[in-house]
Every structure is written in C-alpha cells, then in structure tokens.
Amino acid sequence: MGSLVYNVPASKVDLYRGCDIVVRSDDVTELAAALLRCDPSKVRFIQLLATPADTSALEGSFYSLPLEIHLSDPANQYTRLYDYANLLDSHPIRVSLKLAPGFSKAVKLAVSLNFPVKLELDHPDAELIAELGSVLDLYLHRGNVRQPIEPFHSLLLSFCRDEPVSLWQIAEEDPSQVCFVTEGGEETISERFIDQKELQPIRYAELFQQQASSSVECSGCAFYGRCRGYFKWPDIEYDCAGVKQIFATLESSAKELQQDLAAFHEMEVQMQS
Amino acid sequence: MMGNHFSIILLPTNKCNVNCEYCFEDKTDDRMSLVQLSDVINKALDHMERANIAALTIHWQGGEIMTMPVEWFERAYDLIQNAAASRGKLIDHGLQSNMIGYNSRWNPIIERMFDNSVGTSMDFPNVHRKLFNGSSTDYTRIWNYNVQTALDAGIRIGVIAVPNQATLDTGAEKFYSYFVDEVGINSFQVNTPFPGGEQNDAKRSLGLDVDQLGQFFADLTDVWLERGYGTVALGPIDELIKTFTDASGSLPCIWQSNCADEFISIDARGFVAQCDCWVTSYPEYFFGNIYETDNLTRMLAESRARRKFVERPAMVIPQDCIECEYLSLCHGGCPVRTFTFSGTMFEKDPYCHVYLAMFRKAEEVAAKLSGQRARPGYKFIPKGLADKRNSAVQIDGPPFPGRLNLVQIERR
Numbered sequence: 001m002g003s004l005v006y007n008v009p010a011s012k013v014d015l016y017r018g019c020d021i022v023v024r025s026d027d028v029t030e031l032a033a034a035l036l037r038c039d040p041s042k043v044r045f046i047q048l049l050a051t052p053a054d055t056s057a058l059e060g061s062f063y064s065l066p067l068e069i070h071l072s073d074p075a076n077q078y079t080r081l082y083d084y085a086n087l088l089d090s091h092p093i094r095v096s097l098k099l100a101p102g103f104s105k106a107v108k109l110a111v112s113l114n115f116p117v118k119l120e121l122d123h124p125d126a127e128l129i130a131e132l133g134s135v136l137d138l139y140l141h142r143g144n145v146r147q148p149i150e151p152f153h154s155l156l157l158s159f160c161r162d163e164p165v166s167l168w169q170i171a172e173e174d175p176s177q178v179c180f181v182t183e184g185g186e187e188t189i190s191e192r193f194i195d196q197k198e199l200q201p202i203r204y205a206e207l208f209q210q211q212a213s214s215s216v217e218c219s220g221c222a223f224y225g226r227c228r229g230y231f232k233w234p235d236i237e238y239d240c241a242g243v244k245q246i247f248a249t250l251e252s253s254a255k256e257l258q259q260d261l262a263a264f265h266e267m268e269v270q271m272q273s
Numbered sequence: 274m275m276g277n278h279f280s281i282i283l284l285p286t287n288k289c290n291v292n293c294e295y296c297f298e299d300k301t302d303d304r305m306s307l308v309q310l311s312d313v314i315n316k317a318l319d320h321m322e323r324a325n326i327a328a329l330t331i332h333w334q335g336g337e338i339m340t341m342p343v344e345w346f347e348r349a350y351d352l353i354q355n356a357a358a359s360r361g362k363l364i365d366h367g368l369q370s371n372m373i374g375y376n377s378r379w380n381p382i383i384e385r386m387f388d389n390s391v392g393t394s395m396d397f398p399n400v401h402r403k404l405f406n407g408s409s410t411d412y413t414r415i416w417n418y419n420v421q422t423a424l425d426a427g428i429r430i431g432v433i434a435v436p437n438q439a440t441l442d443t444g445a446e447k448f449y450s451y452f453v454d455e456v457g458i459n460s461f462q463v464n465t466p467f468p469g470g471e472q473n474d475a476k477r478s479l480g481l482d483v484d485q486l487g488q489f490f491a492d493l494t495d496v497w498l499e500r501g502y503g504t505v506a507l508g509p510i511d512e513l514i515k516t517f518t519d520a521s522g523s524l525p526c527i528w529q530s531n532c533a534d535e536f537i538s539i540d541a542r543g544f545v546a547q548c549d550c551w552v553t554s555y556p557e558y559f560f561g562n563i564y565e566t567d568n569l570t571r572m573l574a575e576s577r578a579r580r581k582f583v584e585r586p587a588m589v590i591p592q593d594c595i596e597c598e599y600l601s602l603c604h605g606g607c608p609v610r611t612f613t614f615s616g617t618m619f620e621k622d623p624y625c626h627v628y629l630a631m632f633r634k635a636e637e638v639a640a641k642l643s644g645q646r647a648r649p650g651y652k653f654i655p656k657g658l659a660d661k662r663n664s665a666v667q668i669d670g671p672p673f674p675g676r677l678n679l680v681q682i683e684r685r
Contacts, residue, residue, distance in 0.1 A: 059325065078595075079587035085530050089277040090325070105595050112601030113530055143636065144601045146520050 005044055007190075008181040010034035015185070018042070024070075026050035032057040040065070045094075051080035055087060066092040068118070075102025078109050085113050099124050104131045107149065108138065116147040121171065121243070122192060123235060129242030136246060140253050152250060158226060159254030167230040193234075223247040278328045280536035281317060282549050285310065285349075286336040287541045290374050291412060295401040295435075295476055297469025297613070298553035300336060303541040307348055313539060313563055314353050318360045320569040328363040333387075334549060336541070339374035343382055350386045368392065369433075373404075373412070375419040380426050390429040393420065397451040398439045401475055417456065424457055431506075432461040438478070441485050445492035453505055462508030462525070463493065465624045467610040470554040480614065480623075487630030494634050510635060516602065517639030527607035527622070533582035537573070539563055545572065547582050550609045581618065582608060588619045599632045 006016050010025035013034045023038065024047035025031045031046055045066035048055075058067065069084055071077045074097040087093055095110040096118040097103055103119075110117050124132055139149045140156075148154075151170040158165035168174040173190040180190045188194055215232050217240055218224050226247070231238050285305040289296070305313070321329060331353070335341075350366075357364040368387040371394060383389055396402060399413045420430055432452060440448055452458045465486070468476035490510065497507045509525050516522030526532050526548070538552040539545050543564035546552035552559070560576035563569060573579055589605035597603070606622020614623040622628065 061325070079590060082531055082586045082590075083583075086534050105591075108595065108600060109590065112604070142598065143517055143639075144599070 004179045005177060006179050006181055006187075007047070009183050011183075012181060012185060013038055016181070020044055022047055024049055028052055028055050028057045032061070035062055035065070047096075051077050051083070053080070053083050055084060059087060059090060061090075063090050064092070066094070068094045068096050069115075071095065071097040071106055074098065074100060074106035078106035081106070081109050081113055081115065084115075088114060094118055096120060098122070099128045099132065101127060101131070103128075104135050104138075107135050111138070111145045111147050111149065114147055116149070118150040118172075119152075121151070121167075121230070123231060123238050124242065126242060129245070132242075132246060133249075136249055140249075155226060155247070155250050156254055156257075159251050160257055165226055167227050171230070173230075223251075277326055278330070279321075279326055280330045280332060282332045282334065282536060282538035282552075283313070284335050284538065284540040284549060284552065285333070285345075286338065286341050287553060288340050289335060289337040289371075290340050291337065291371055291403065292405045292407070293402045294473060295466065295468070295479055297467065297550040297609075298336070299470045300553070301542070304341065305541045305543075307345065307352065309543065309564065310349055311352055311356070313543075314356050316563055316566070316569045318356060318362055320573075321362050322360065323570045326362075328365075329357075330365050330367060332367045332369060332536075334369035337374060338368060338370045339372075339379065343378050346382045346386060350382065369394075371402075371416070372419045372423065372430075373415055375423060377422070377426065380423075380428065383423075383428055389427065390431065391423065392431045392433065394433045394435070395420075395452075395456075396435050396437060396440065397448050398437075398443060400437050400439055420456060420458075429460070430458060432456075432458050433464055434461055435464050435466045436481065436486065436489060437466065438481060441481060441489050445489055445496050448489075449493060449496045449500065453501060459501075459504060460506040460508075463490070463510075464525075465610065465627065467550075467607075467613045469550040469609060469613045483624065483626040484630075486624075487627045490627065490631045491634045494631075494638060498638065510631065513602070513631060513635035514639045514642070517636045518643055524602065527610070528603050528628075530604045531583065531586050532608065533579060533585075545569075547579070548609060550613075555612075585618055589621050592621065594621055597629075599629065602632055603628055 003020070005020045005022060007022040007024060008016050010023050010027075010030045010033070013021065013023055014037060017039070020042050021038070022044050023031060023034050025034065026049040028048065031048065035043065035046065040062075043065060045068055046062075047068045047070055049070045049072070051069065051071065067087065069081070081095065084093060093115050094117070095106070095115045097106050097110075098120050099122060107117050107119070119132075119135070121132075135149065136152055139145055139152045151167060154165055154170045155167075157163070166174060169177065171190070172178050173192075175189050178189070179187050180193070181187055182194055186194075215229065215236055218227075218229050218232060221227070221240065221244065223244060227240075227243075231240050231243055287298070287301040287303045289298075289300050317329060320326070353364055365388075366386050368383065368390070369392045372391065375391075383391060393416075394402075395413070395416055399409045401409070402412045402416075403409045404412050404415075423430055434448075434452065436448075452461050466479040466481070468479050470476075493507070494510050497505060497510065501507065509528075512522035512524055514522070516524060526535060529535050532547065536548070537545055537560070538548045540549075540552045543562045544552050544556075545560040545563050546555070546558055547560075558578045558581075560579045561572040563572075566572045585608055586604050590600070594600055594603070594605050603622070603625075606624065606628065608618040610624060611620050611622050612618045
C-alpha cells in the first residue's frame with residue numbers, strides 16, 4: 001500500500017488501518033463513527049458527500065480535522081452551505097464541487113462564507129467554460145475573495161514562481177499519490193475513473209503519457225507542462241480551446257503580478273539607497 | 274450550531290425610564306431576580322458545555338439597564354464569574370444604557386464588570402428620544418450632562434445614533450460635529466431605523482429615502498476621513514474599510530452570515546428570542562422560556578421559530594443576493610428590519626440600496642488608502658493570494674482606534 005493516500009468509504013476504514021486515508025461518506029454519523037476506529041494521525045481529511053442540515057456529530061469534536069463538503073449538484077445545493085459556516089470554528093473546511101450549470105453560485109457563496117473551493121474540472125463544455133471564466137474573474141479581481149479557488153490558486157502560484165506543478169496533483173488525481181477505493185473495494189485513481197477497471201492505478205501514469213503524446217493538440221500546447229493531458233483522459237478528442245484560455249488568463253495575470261512585485265522591490269531599493 | 278463563541282443580549286429588566294417614540298420594545302415592569310439570573314447563567318453554561326462553546330459575551334440592556342440597582346449588578350457579576358470559572362468558561366460583559374439614570378454610584382461596577390466602558394444612544398437632531406413628560410430637549414440635556422460626567426470620570430462612551438429625516442436635512446457635517454466636537458465622543462456607530470413593536474405615527478415616519486440615506490453615509494465617510502480618520506471610530510464605516518483593506522473588519526450583526534449562529538436574547542420574563550426587538554415585541558417568534566426548560570440546547574434546536582431564522586439566508590439569497598458583488602458582506606441583511614418593514618423576514622433587507630452605497634464608498638476609500646500606502650507600482654494583487662502575499666507589499670494596518678463593545682453585536 002506504500003505511501004499512497006487512500007480515499008476510502010467510511011465502511012471500509014478497517015481495511016486500510018496503518019495507511020494514510022481520506023474518509024468519505026454521505027452520512028455525518030457514519031463518518032463520526034468511522035473516525036473513532038481510525039488513527040487520527042493517519043486521517044488526511046474527511047469528505048462529506050451530502051449536505052445534511054444536522055452536523056452536530058462533527059461540531060466541537062475531531063477538532064481541527066479538515067473537512068471537505070462535496071456538492072454533486074452545486075446549483076441546487078449551494079444554499080445549504082450556510083449550515084456549515086460555524087464548523088469553521090472547529091474544522092478547516094473546503095468545498096469541492098462538480099462543474100455543472102449554475103456552479104458559480106456555489107463558488108460565490110462558498111468564498112463569501114470563507115470556504116476554500118476545489119473545482120472538479122472534468123471536461124467542461126462551452127457553457128461551463130464561460131461560467132468558469134466568470135469564476136476565474138471572481139478569484140482574480142474581487143477584493144472580498146480571500147480564499148483559494150483550486151485549481152486556479154495553485155496554477156497562478158506556479159506561474160508566478162515559475163515552479164512546476166501538475167493539474168493531476170492539484171486535482172488530487174495523481175496515481176503516484178492517491179488511490180480511490182470504490183464502494184465495492186476496487187482501487188482506482190478517482191471517481192471519474194471508476195469505469196476504468198482493467199488496469200492497476202499506477203499503470204495509468206504511463207498511459208497518460210502515451211495518450212497525451214499521441215494528441216496533436218497536447219504536443220503543441222504551451223500549457224502541457226502544467227496540464228499533462230488532464231483533459232485528454234479519457235476522451236482524447238476533447239477540444240481544449242476553452243481551458244487553454246483559462247490557462248492563458250492565469251499566465252498573463254501572473255506576469256502582471258510579477259511586474260508589479262518587481263516594480264515595488266525596485267522602488268524599495270531606491271528608497272533605501 | 275453556535276461556533277466557539279456566542280452572545281446573549283440579556284434584558285434583566287423590561288422596564289424603561291424614558292418614553293422614546295420609536296422604541297421597538299413593548300415594555301413591561303418585569304425584572305429578573307438574582308435567583309432567576311443564576312438559573313439563566315447555569316443553563317447557558319450547560320449549553321456551552323454541550324455545544325463546546327468556550328466563551329460567552331453578555332450584552333446587558335433593557336428596558337433600561339440603570340433602572341436596576343447597582344448592588345444587583347455587583348452580586349450578579351460575582352455570581353456569573355464564579356459560575357463560569359467553575360465550568361472553565363469565559364464570560365465577558367458589555368453595557369448598553371440610555372444614561373438617563375446614570376450617576377457616579379455606577380462607576381465602580383462599570384469599571385469592574387464592563388471594562389470601564391458604556392454604550393449609549395443618541396440621535397442628532399434628537400426628535401424621538403423623550404422623557405415621560407414628552408420633552409426631547411430635556412432628554413438631550415440630561416443625557417449630555419450624564420455623558421459628560423461619565424467621560425470626566427474616565428469612562429469610555431460609545432454612542433449608537435439612528436438617523437431621522439431631520440438628520441438627513443441637517444447633513445453629515447453637523448451630525449459628525451455634534452458627536453465628536455460638542456459631546457466629545459470618539460466612538461460612535463450609525464444604525465438604520467426600523468418600525469418594530471406597536472405602531473405609532475413616529476414609527477410610520479421612520480422609513481427614509483434610501484438614496485438620501487446612502488448619500489448621508491457617503492458624506493459622513495468623507496467628513497470622518499478628513500477630520501477623524503485614525504482618531505475616531507465610526508461604525509460601521511471604519512470596519513467596512515478595514516474589511517476591504519485586509520479582511521480584519523468586524524461587521525455588525527445585520528451583516529453576519531446568519532445572526533442565528535451568533536446570539537440569542539433573553540428578557541426579564543425568561544423569554545428567549547433572536548434579539549431584543551423580537552423578545553420584547555413579537556411573542557409568535559419566541560424560541561421558548563428559559564425558566565421553563567432544563568435544556569437550552571434542545572430548546573434552540575427544536576424551536577420552529579428559530580428554524581425560520583436559521584433558514585432565512587438560504588431562502589433569501591437565491592432571490593437576487595447571489596448575484597450581488599457584496600454578498601460576502603451582507604448575506605441579505607437584518608431579519609428584524611425586513612420583518613418590520615415588509616411583514617416577512619424572507620426577503621432581503623429593505624436598506625439594500627443604502628448598504629450598497631456604503632459598500633461602494635468603503636471599497637473606494639479602502640482602495641485609495643491602500644494605494645497610498647502601497648506606493649507607486651502597486652496595482653495588482655490577486656486576492657486569492659492574500660495569505661501568501663509577499664511581505665513587501667503588505668498594506669500597513671490603518672491606525673483605527675479601538676471599538677467599544679456596542680450592540681449591534683460584532684462577531685468575535
């Protein structure tokens with residue numbers, strides 16, 4: 001089982017004793033009960049897959065254990081986030097959500113309640129790309145957004161610092177780091193790979209490379225270093241024009257930031273001398 | 274349900290010594306005994322233990338708090354602090370009084386229990402605050418005298434002011450000058466009026482033109498920037514500017530994500546409701562009676578009336594607030610203002626346009642002040658990088674003076 005982090009259903013935590021784990025469930029009580037059977041130092045975070053009104057089983061207990069609230073239907077679930085604002089007093093909280101029409105409302109409310117956000121990009125169509133663009137603008141330019149929105153945040157830092165990063169890592173789908181355990185106990189990379197059962201997860205890394213390198217769009221793409229074919233799996237025909245525009249906006253914003261910082265440092269030197 | 278801190282707006286008396294026309298409380302002569310207070314405190318501490326809440330702030334008001342004997346407070350303070358210490362909990366106190374009944378006998382308990390500070394209320398011009406003889410002039414004269422006496426005794430005074438039509442007609446300059454230059458106050462907060470409680474002509478006249486009120490706040494901001502920035506606390510404008518500058522602002526209860534998460538109010542009869550207006554004037558919105566329950570936590574969890582407050586943001590935000598660029602600052606505003614103007618709490622705050630004007634003004638001022646501090650070359654800091662900003666471009670904190678512990682309640 002190595003140093004992988006296993007994302008396991010609460011019902012299967014006993015099978016992964018000794019491993020670093022993420023525990024997930026749509027039931028707060030089940031999560032709390034599973035945590036009592038775990039070594040707390042091995043639990044990276046817990047994942048709540050539904051939006052129940054009553055989270056009292058987690059309030060004031062398992063103090064400082066990070067919690068991810070997952071919205072599978074963000075446009076209809078987002079107002080439930082108000083129920084979790086006070087959990088911030090006892091847990092770091094992140095909201096993860098699927099890109100579905102109207103998801104930007106959930107992002108906006110989540111950051112308004114001081115929740116960091118993780119977007120599950122998958123294969124956004126033109127409508128979702130437009131909505132993604134509006135969320136990127138919110139992240140970059142609205143003064144009241146104080147929390148990271150991933151993957152924008154990590155990508156922007158990467159561009160700013162000229163540091164390498166992989167979208168697979170940011171999305172927590174890098175098979176060298178994470179392993180998703182299905183309800184049936186099968187191991188794969190993430191939820192979107194549940195149907196890809198014929199290969200062991202670690203083999204996907206090679207397959208990504210092969211598939212991406214066979215894509216003309218990837219081989220000529222300026223952002224391949226950070227994307228690494230993320231959007232070409234499993235559909236190699238996916239048109240990346242929209243996501244490339246998102247990358248381009250992040251890159252140009254990073255350049256602008258670098259210029260501002262350089263100008264500031266230059267002025268500081270002048271003032272000191 | 275409540276986080277690690279919560280507040281109680283405690284009304285140990287429902288009795289008042291003045292007759293303000295626009296008061297949103299329907300008064301009674303009820304007073305809380307020390308035995309009843311002990312019951313309230315023990316049940317509050319039980320609730321804190323069950324909900325893992327570490328600290329409680331009690332905002333003392335009435336009725337009028339200074340119709341209670343000083344000696345009652347001396348015994349109440351010992352009772353509360355001993356009870357809190359025995360449970361390992363922290364309780365601190367804020368005092369809100371009209372100051373009409375103030376005299377120097379209050380000074381020792383104000384120092385000991387309330388950190389030598391008092392929140393009070395006055396308007397300029399004073400139109401609605403009146404004694405029982407009907408005189409607003411006498412009210413203002415007595416208030417002025419007592420506030421001066423308290424200031425001379427070293428007590429810090431914060432004032433809540435509610436604008437009326439005469440305020441708007443007189444203008445921000447004279448309003449500011451009255452409190453700061455004439456009275457000598459360096460901490461005041463401007464609240465918006467609302468017609469709570471039993472209706473009368475004065476309350477029917479409380480609705481102000483929102484454009485005019487928005488302009489008043491903008492003008493007041495300019496006056497304060499020119500004359501009081503750094504020396505005078507002017508809520509909620511100063512806290513809004515801090516919020517836009519570095520997210521350090523502490524905004525009043527009307528703009529919390531949900532006031533139901535922050536506090537409750539308990540009156541002298543033991544009734545529990547969302548805040549002082551609800552607990553004195555709207556029985557259908559009582560959560561229950563604390564004297565009649567052995568479990569405050571269960572009462573709050575099971576109250577159908579409280580459920581409405583808990584659910585309000587989720588009901589209101591999708592209407593149009595979700596499209597607002599200032600959603601994070603306001604969350605649909607104040608339930609009681611909405612209810613008293615609209616007859617339902619499930620709409621956004623009727624002062625939406627005023628708040629928008631205040632937010633825009635505060636954002637503009639914050640940008641200007643930050644730009645001045647950041648020096649030329651500064652133009653773009655991605656806001657998501659707030660926690661990772663290079664220290665070289667950190668904006669120096671503006672020299673805001675400390676705020677007194679006024680209601681409306683600020684989040685801890």
